[in-house]
């Protein structure tokens with residue numbers, strides 16, 4: 017590491033793993049949930065209300081010993097569209113990537129139609145993204161389209 | 170028609186224009202000769218978790234005329250679901266007893282899910298307020314029969330355009346055929362914008378009206394649906410609009426000679442009985458066409474035609 021400023025220190029303080037930066041403060045816990053990190057056994061560091069020049073306050077998550085598939089990372093675009101992913105190997109930043117709203121979203125969302133089969137039987141939900149700005153999704157089963165996104169418990 | 174073999178029919182969008190045309194062509198053959206033993210060794214499971222006598226009898230008569238054995242139930246109270254069995258388990262069991270499943274259910278998405286669970290093909294006979302694709306196919310068949318073509322027609326849709334799923338499917342299907350749409354409904358029951366998007370995407374035109382008499386003279390087809398009192402929170406609002414979406418023989422004066430009136434049935438007062446005697450009434454034949462279309466679908470999906 018060459019010039020170390022405070023920000024980079026926060027980012028690179030793990031040996032191997034992934035840093036998820038620029039998360040809106042109020043969705044940090046959702047991001048943990050979406051990535052299944054609430055049951056993760058290795059070290060997870062969470063920072064909330066960190067100063068950010070671009071966003072005012074932001075959240076950050078550092079996961080030791082884990083690398084994610086782009087497919088899984090894209091799911092967090094629903095709640096953290098500006099998130100930056102930093103892949104760390106041997107204390108070095110080896111890759112930076114952004115997230116993109118996927119075309120299909122499985123499992124993590126709940127259909128808002130109370131009479132949808134996914135709300136009646138134990139079925140994994142599936143949605144097709146039919147609009148990205150603003151976000152609009154369609155249920156694979158009941159075919160209702162919706163703009164308000166609800167996460168499965 | 171090998172392309173439809175083992176293909177589920179859950180939603181009208183599962184089939185493309187070519188598929189529609191092939192089914193309609195096959196339906197015309199069955200209308201000529203509705204009794205053929207081509208499904209002789211087949212078992213059709215007709216399972217109605219929600220009663221719908223009309224649709225069920227149409228399917229069962231279609232299957233019987235082709236020699237199939239029909240098993241199933243017409244009454245949800247008789248099913249093991251009423252005793253708490255999941256749809257998943259019911260479908261697993263039934264698909265080992267039958268060659269094709271025809272299913273009606275009150276829950277939206279039940280058909281798509283059942284098709285994923287089933288090991289045999291499934292035809293959706295209505296899933297809640299979502300889809301009823303065989304109704305749409307028989308509507309298309311009726312339009313084709315009465316007009317000689319599906320292309321470039323003036324289609325007038327009347328009544329509850331907001332909640333009427335048959336209307337939504339028909340609009341989507343007719344977008345393949347360069348239709349112009351005339352939409353007649355009370356202001357509170359206009360066609361939803363999601364359905365209008367289909368028209369816009371197909372670069373077709375639609376016109377909106379609040380009174381049927383304004384659209385009669387341009388129409389090739391007048392497709393009537395019922396306006397239900399329960400859709401209005403204020404009964405006065407219903408009283409104000411209820412007469413604007415009903416027809417009698419005098420409403421139809423000045424229509425084109427080829428114009429025909431369709432209705433998914435059952436009708437209440439939206440078509441006066443004096444229309445029945447006019448040459449424009451086609452709704453009873455329309456219902457009968459359902460048998461031929463369902464024969465065509467079952468034979469194509471079972472790979473027998």
Ligand SMILES: [Zn+2]
Pocket residue numbers: 127128129132133134155156157158159160278
């Ligand atoms: Zn749904």
